Amino acid sequence: MSVLSVKNLIYGYSKGTPFEKGALKGVSVDFRKGEIVAVIGHTGSGKSTLLQHLNGLLKPDSGEVLFDGKSIYESKETLRKCRFNVGLCFQYPEQQLFESTVYKDIAFGPTNMGLSAEEIKKRVHSSIDYVGLTEDYLDKSPFDLSGGEKRRVAIAGVISMEPKVLILDEPTAGLDPLGKNNLLKLIKDYNEQTGNTVIFVSHNMDDVALVADRVIVMNDGEVALDGTVDEVYSQGEKLASLGLDVPEITSVFIELNNAGFDLGHTEYTVEGAKNAILNSLSKGGAV
C-alpha cells in the first residue's frame, strides 16, 4: 500500500533567470508502507529536490504529492497533516539545533503538534533512547555534545513526532565507520519497531546495501532505476555510467567477469562474493 506518492513532478530552480535549471523532469514514485528506500544519484541529480517535495517544503511547478491518497495541497489541514507525518531530516541536521537543552530541542516538534505535556515527556524519553543516547543527555546543552551525538539528538527531534514517513538526507555524511554503522542500525530499528517507512539519501553504496529494501537511482531529474538492492546492484555497469560508485565488491566481480571468469550475476557483499567464488571453484574441481 502506498503511503506517500508523487506523480509527474516537475520543478525548476531560478526560473526566469539565466541560471534556470530543471531539477525534476516528471518524476513519479510510490513509497509503500513499511519499506526502507534508499535514493541515490550523483550531486545535481535531483534527489534532494525530490525529498523536499515530499513534505511540501517545495511546491512543484506541476504534478501531485499524495499523502494517504490525498493531495497535500488540497487544504491547509492536509498540508499540516503531511508536515506532521512526514518527518524530514536535512543534511547536517546538527546545524539546526537551537534550544538550551537537549530535552527542549527534542520536545520542539511534539509541542508544536499540540500534544499533552505527559505525551511530550514520553516521546522525548523514548526518542532519546531510540538514537542510542542515555537520559542524562536530556539536561545538557546540545552545543556541548560531539558531532555524532548532536546528529543523533537532531534525528531524535524528528523521531519524537513519530512520523509515518521518516526522511533523512545523507544521514551518514561525515561520520566515521562506527558512527555510520550506529546510524544505519537506527534506521533499521525505527523501521522494524514502528513499521513506518524510511527514505534516505546516501552516496555510499555499501551502506545502502546493508539496510535498504529498495533503491531508487536518480539521474538528471528523472528516475533512472527503481528496484530491490539485488536488481539495481546487479547492473554494475549501468550504475557506473550514471556517475555512481559501484560497491567495491561489485567492481571486483565486474573485473573478474571481464577477465574471463564466469561467476554469474554481480554480487555486492563479501559474504555473497565468497559463496559465488566457492561455488564456481567447486564446479571446476576440488578446492
Added chain:
Amino acid sequence: MDKIIELKNVSFRYSDEETEVIKNLNLDFYEGQFTCVLGHNGSGKSTMAKLINALLVPTQGEVISYGFKTSDEANEIKIRRNIGMVFQNPDNQIVATIVEDDVAFGPENLGIPREEIRQRVDEALKLVDMYEYRKHEPHRLSGGQKQRVAIAGVIAMKTGCIVLDEPTAMLDPKGRREVMDALLKLKNDLGISIILVTHFMDEAVKADRVVVMNDGEVCLDGTPADVFTNTELLKSIGLSVPKPLELAIELRKSGVNIGGTPLTAEDFVKEYKEFTKNRG
C-alpha cells in the same frame, strides 16, 4: 627521505577538558611522502594535524616543523609558509567572490609581486584542473570544485607540505575522486608532501604510508598493505578494511589460498588469476 615534521613525546589536552587527546605521541613525517592518517572520531587525528602547523601547541613535548619549534610564537609564520592546511567544510574556507581572487589571497598576504601572483594563481588552478573556472563565483561550484580551489590557494603559496583534515568528508564520490586525483598529481609531479586525515579506506589505499591513530596514540604505521593486513585490530577500533582484502581473507578461511594483500579490485583479480593458474 628528509624528515620535515617531528613530534616528540607530544601530549595535548584542550583547556576545558580533563583527558588528554594526544598521549605521548612520537611521529615523524618525511619529504615527498603521501601519508594518510586514519582513526575514528575522537582518536586525536585532527588534533594531531593542527599541532603540525602550530594551530595548536602541545601541552607537553614538542613539535618541530621544517626545523621550527611550534611552541615559539615567532615561528608561526615561518611554519605556515611551509605547511598549508585545507579543512573539511569547503564553504568555510573560501574568502573571495571570484575563484582567482580566492587563490590569490594567500600569496597577496605573503607580499609577493603582482606579476608573480598572476603566474602562481594560473599555475595552481591548472594543476587542480580548475583554470577554466577562474572567473567563476565560488559559491556556484560543486563541493569537489570548491575543495580544489582551496587546495589551489595553498599551492599558490608554494608550501612544501599540505595537511588536509577530512577534505572529502562532505563530498560525493565524484568530488572525492577529483580531490584525490589532484593530491596524487601534486605529490607525483611537484614532490609536495601530503598529509591526509581521512575516514575513507579507499583513499588510504593510494597513500605511500598509513598511520592509524586510536585514543591519542599511533596504533599502526606502515605501507597500506602492511597496515590493512591487521583486519581484526582495525575492526576492533571502529575502522573498516578494504573490501577486496576482506574477501580474500574470508576465502582463505575456506581454504582458497589467494595470495598477497589485494587492496583494490584490480589487485584481487591479479591474485585470483595467479591462484587459479597454480591450481591448474
